Amino acid sequence: MIRQSWWKILAFCLLLYTCVYGFYVKVPKLDDRMQESIRNFFFHVPMWFGMMILLLVSLIYAIRYLKNPTVKNDACSSAFAATGVVFGMLGLVTGSIWANYQWGSPWSGDPKQNGAAIAMLIYLAYFVLRGSMNDEEKKARIGAVYNIFAFFMLFPTLWILPRLTESLHPGGQGSEGNPGVNGKDLDIQMRAVFYPAVIGWTLLGVWISTLKIRYTLLAEQKLSNE
Numbered sequence: 001m002i003r004q005s006w007w008k009i010l011a012f013c014l015l016l017y018t019c020v021y022g023f024y025v026k027v028p029k030l031d032d033r034m035q036e037s038i039r040n041f042f043f044h045v046p047m048w049f050g051m052m053i054l055l056l057v058s059l060i061y062a063i064r065y066l067k068n069p070t071v072k073n074d075a076c077s078s079a080f081a082a083t084g085v086v087f088g089m090l091g092l093v094t095g096s097i098w099a100n101y102q103w104g105s106p107w108s109g110d111p112k113q114n115g116a117a118i119a120m121l122i123y124l125a126y127f128v129l130r131g132s133m134n135d136e137e138k139k140a141r142i143g144a145v146y147n148i149f150a151f152f153m154l155f156p157t158l159w160i161l162p163r164l165t166e167s168l169h170p171g172g173q174g175s176e177g178n179p180g181v182n183g184k185d186l187d188i189q190m191r192a193v194f195y196p197a198v199i200g201w202t203l204l205g206v207w208i209s210t211l212k213i214r215y216t217l218l219a220e221q222k223l224s225n226e
Helices: 002-021 035-067 071-102 111-131 136-152 154-164 188-225
Strands: none
Touching (some): 035 136, 071 111, 071 188, 111 136
């Protein structure tokens, strides 16, 4: 039992470590306005890392479904996409909380904020599309194709277009001198929290997804037996 659940125990321990040590670790004083809000970095960014990994897994299962149309492949693709979107929404919320302290407003129309919102809307449309169809096979096939489209839309909305315009967000054009955190600002103590946080949030996302997959497969099995 423990051998099968070691990664779940690891996820719990890493997130407990992140939530506790993340508020006690000594953080660098990068900016007078930054102060203790820098600790948001341990939650906001790892959630986005987890989101990208979960959506990548969803993409892989979508491709696998198109090659081998099984209920399991479709259930995996849908479940990982759902959990990834939840993480993305949490990333938007934590980012907005930080922006409220640093930029004076939770939503300032920054290109990266707008791009992230558009990316989430594209994925939300994926679930609306699936929910609008009654034919399970058609739902899975069209959903898989749209899933592939949605994933590759992440690149222009999150990484390319925001970097081509003026942005307050760290890493964006014109962001120099604005309060923010990037990889160069992480000292050893912050890295000791950040990397475990990325692994912990990702494992939690996988855990949630596997539970949803098991529920979907059990429901499908029940329907087929009736």
